[in-house]
Amino acid sequence: MITFDAVTKRYADGTVAVDNLSLEAPTGEITVFVGPSGCGKTTSLRMINRMIDATEGRILLDGDPVRDIDPPKLRRGIGYVIQQAGLFPHKKIVDNVATVPLLLGWDRGKARSRAMELLERVGLDPAMGERYPFQLSGGQQQRVGVARALAADPPVLLMDEPFSAVDPIVRTSLQDELLRLQAELNKTIVFVTHDIDEAIKLGDRVAVLRVGGRLAQLADPKTLLSEPADDFVREFLGHDRGIRRLQFVGTDGLRLRTDLTVPAGFSGGSPEPWVLAVSDDGRPLGWLRGDGGGGEPEPYGTFRPGRDSMRSALDAALLSPSGCAVAVGADGKVVGVATREVLDAALAEAADG
Ligand SMILES: Nc1ncnc2c1ncn2[C@@H]1O[C@H](COP(=O)(O)OP(=O)(O)OP(=O)(O)O)[C@@H](O)[C@H]1O
Numbered sequence: 001m002i003t004f005d006a007v008t009k010r011y012a013d014g015t016v017a018v019d020n021l022s023l024e025a026p027t028g029e030i031t032v033f034v035g036p037s038g039c040g041k042t043t044s045l046r047m048i049n050r051m052i053d054a055t056e057g058r059i060l061l062d063g064d065p066v067r068d069i070d071p072p073k074l075r076r077g078i079g080y081v082i083q084q085a086g087l088f089p090h091k092k093i094v095d096n097v098a099t100v101p102l103l104l105g106w107d108r109g110k111a112r113s114r115a116m117e118l119l120e121r122v123g124l125d126p127a128m129g130e131r132y133p134f135q136l137s138g139g140q141q142q143r144v145g146v147a148r149a150l151a152a153d154p155p156v157l158l159m160d161e162p163f164s165a166v167d168p169i170v171r172t173s174l175q176d177e178l179l180r181l182q183a184e185l186n187k188t189i190v191f192v193t194h195d196i197d198e199a200i201k202l203g204d205r206v207a208v209l210r211v212g213g214r215l216a217q218l219a220d221p222k223t224l225l226s227e228p229a230d231d232f233v234r235e236f237l238g239h240d241r242g243i244r245r246l247q248f249v250g251t252d253g254l255r256l257r258t259d260l261t262v263p264a265g266f267s268g269g270s271p272e273p274w275v276l277a278v279s280d281d282g283r284p285l286g287w288l289r290g291d292g293g294g295g296e297p298e299p300y301g302t303f304r305p306g307r308d309s310m311r312s313a314l315d316a317a318l319l320s321p322s323g324c325a326v327a328v329g330a331d332g333k334v335v336g337v338a339t340r341e342v343l344d345a346a347l348a349e350a351a352d353g
Contacts, residue, residue, distance in 0.1 A: 001027045002048060002156065002188060007057035009043050009213070017043040018213035020057070025205070027062075027155075028186040032203035034193055036236070040213030041192040045158050048190060049078045061156070076104065079149030079157040079187075084165045086145065087133040093119070093144055094129030100152040111151075118147040123177055139170035146178070150185070159191045163198070175201055196237055200225070200244065208233050222248040242351075246311035249350045254305055254313065254343075256327050256336025268292015274322035276300065282333035287322045302326045305335065310346060317343055 002025040009018040018040040025031035033041040046052040047059055050071045059066045066074055087096045097115035102108070116126040122143040133141055142162060149157055163171045175198065182189065193199055199206045200221040208216045208224070210232055217229040225245040228234040234241070261278045262270065270290035277285040277297050286297020301316030305327045316325035323340040 001025065001060075001062060002031075002190065003058075003060040003063075004044070005058045005060065007044075007047065007054045007059060009040070009047060009052065010055045016212060018047070018054075021213060021215055022057075023207055023215060023218050025188060025190050027188045029204040030182060030189040030191055030202050032191045032193060032199040032206045033209060034196055034199035034203075034206055034236075035209035035216070036211060037194060039209040039211045041194070041209060042160055043213065044209075045160055045190055045192050048156075048158055049075050049080060076100070076152065077154045077156060079152075079154045081142075081145045081149045081157065081159045081162040083161040084138070084141070087141055087148070089133050091132075092129065093131055093133065093136070096133065096144060097129070097148045097151055099148060104152055114151060115147070118150055119144070121150075121181065122147045137170075138166045139174060142166060142170075142174055143177070146181075150181075150187075155188055157187045157189045159189060161192055161194070164193070164195070171198075178202065197244075200247075208236060243311065243314075246314060246347075246350060247309040249310035249346070250306070251303060251308055251310055251313050251327075251338075251346075252306040254327070254338050254346060256305065256338055256342075258336045260324070260337045260339075261334060262288065266292070274324065276322075276324075276326060276334065276337060278334050284326050284328065284334050287320055287324075298322075300326050302328045302332075303338075304328060304330065305338075310343075310350060313338055314343060314347070 004021045004023050007018060007021045010016050021044060033044055035041055043052055047054050050066055094112055094115045097118055098111035101111040101114055116129055119126045119129055124140060124143050145162060163174045191202055203221055205218060206221055206224050207218045210216045217224060217233045225237060225241050228237055260272060260275050262275045264277050264279060264285055266277055266288055268291050272290040274287045275290050277288050279285055284300050284302065286300050288297055298321045299319055301319030303313040303316045303325055313325045317323055317340065325338045326334060327336045327338055329335050
């Protein structure tokens, strides 16, 4: 666990970058520092591994003040990932990843095989180990940055805007990869971002900082979205806070109708305004008018009940003219339909809760 105990950082010119910050980043969890530019996120992060020393207060690592730990020793137990990866340009990828193990005195063979294993773990072809950083895309370089930080298996990872410099699609896959890795590795991660969506996706706990380095709120993402502490947090969360909150509302309790499906050749005769055409093997084909009018099946959206959130279910409903969301199983086959009425009732309940 990392503890900030009344930590203040005042730079030489008098700038107060962090002001009386107290919080805990629990072991095995991802704690995200988020806030507008200049609110002291990077300063806070760098005080953990003593790249910057606090002016007042204490930072404790599992109860020990970091101030009492020799910086090189401290940093051996702390992986550090920065924006644009910060790889050594003249070193091959494998040697970049093996940097810390080699510093720790591992023999070269062991350090290299650990590096290869890690490249695979972060989703890269180990053959890339023989390339130089400039021969990799930005997203691949970021993966190498994560592999390098994990090389000596440190219990703590500090990540400073690690995915900010890549395009949104690569960024999403890097975030997914981090969550997958974290499920296996259970590191204590402190992650800095200015992107509230990234904070909500990745954080077990999210610390929202305001300029001047003051903690505005520390909460799990769901609480943050439903109970922002003040106007600053509310504004920072943005206008679609209500919609985003739905990603924490489950769909397992949704009542599904199973009487709205029809075979592919359906030609009318249902009292329902819309029915769902389903293939012989149970897959959705599209919505048809119940009276048989209209022609080709209309678009549909699907969700997996129990696994996907209400946000996905609502998205699925909005994609189709029927206003209903098609529930499918892991095999893609239709298990039922969540009608607009059912979704409305669930939304009303979510709004109350
Ligand atoms: N070496 C320094 N000397 C003086 N002031 C500094 C120094 N480093 C940072 N600051 C100031 O401290 C404040 C916090 O900076 P910091 O980099 O921690 O913020 P940040 O939240 O990480 O910002 P960003 O999202 O823009 O990277 C800012 O006002 C910054 O200008």
